[in-house]
Amino acid sequence: MSGVAVIGVGMTPVSSTSDKSLAELFVQAAKEAIDNAGVDRIDAMYVGNMMSGFLQHQEHLGPLMASALGKEGVPTYKVEAACASGGVVMNVGMKAVLSGLDKIVVVGAVEKMSGYSTPEVTAGLMMAEDRLRVAASGVTFVGLNGMIARQYMHRFKVSHEIMAELPVLCHENALDNPNAQFHKRITVSDVLRSPLVADPLRLYDCSGMGDGAAVAILTSNEEARKFTDTPVEVAASCVASDTLSLYQRKDITIFEASRKAANEAYGRAKLAPTDIDVLEVHDAFSVLGLMALEDLGFAEKGSAGAQLLVNGECNRDGRLPLNTFGGLKARGHPVGASGMYQIVELTLQLSQRAAKCQVPDSSVGLAQSIGGIGSTVAVHILRRK
């Protein structure tokens, strides 16, 4: 077998006022993806999610989603990797197709965060870190990222103004994305004047809480042309891990898992960072977007903001279009589903179906999905066939 292709995609808008259940969200995205691919049967279904057990008291999402979709009987699997659940479920589904055992596979991810208090969701997100070693201190997930931001700004002399360019860019791109959670233009001074959440991070440095589901249909490269004229090949799908806890790292301004997964992905795809036309990174917090640009090989350590953001290089009409649908910050971050949103958005970009978010002639895209505090990273490189 020569490889795996995406032949259909679907997603729900990201919303904090959704009245849909987990299953309703997933089914909406899955039906759209199945219709888009034009498949009449599926061989297996992989569902990514992080917090349904904690927030909805619901597990066993495989058969829940399969039966809600009228596909009871197919083998189902649930995949959890904290905020990288969406990126990792894509990797698992890709391997199923690559094995030759499953011909047509549904990979999707869903999260429902609305309707819960901020302290409840804050406690849920901390499940991504070490419960026994770290949570006892009362640190939150935003707080851990605040510690990274503090160290990053201190060591590399990066101002908050420069870091704030990332949420500003994401909000600008989301204006053209009908599925985005936030349709609001913001400025650097809006970011700097927003309330502190966990110093130095302010409200507009942080992604919000939202509901959403995103689904892709995968098959082999050989079969793909039977279903679509615009298949998008999975040129590489790589996952790496690191210590579960931030305090156990030698250098917290680098995510080694990100570097490792990216280097492996470039090797497998036989591509270099200079070959990437469109980039989707896990900007759950502004500092993570800057670190991603560095860890993935697009900027020198500590200089992503100065080298790429302040001069517009990452705008949709720039040299390296970034988070072209708004990223986690403005499209929204239904945590376990965000990695699949990236795959769906890249597929739309590369098959020239991104509407007002389209980057002309883009043919290679990279997506980076981070689980926990850099403890899991999934990197995908997609390529137009």
Added chain:
Amino acid sequence: MNSVNISGVTCPKCHWSDFFKVKTCPLCLTAVTATSFPGRGRIVTYTVIRYPPSGFKRKAPYIVGIIDLDDGPTVIGRVNVEPEKVDIGLTVNFSRETAGALEFVPA
């Protein structure tokens, strides 16, 4: 002010150590031995928590930092100081352990 020692574990074979009391070294799987570290160290980084998680019984704001012990491992714990007086590099002393969390004060 003198610091209180922090009890922890160390690996007799590879000298890995942690404040969290495991039974086996995660690096070489040797049985660890109990030890204690002088509680003096420096703040590597910190944050001010303004929105605590549900179930955490402490009023915000409070400071959590990563502290590099002068003669021991790197640990995470709360630093009991006003937000405007904390900084990277500040020397702190361990004061006590509360509900599994290490607490520090400026030296």
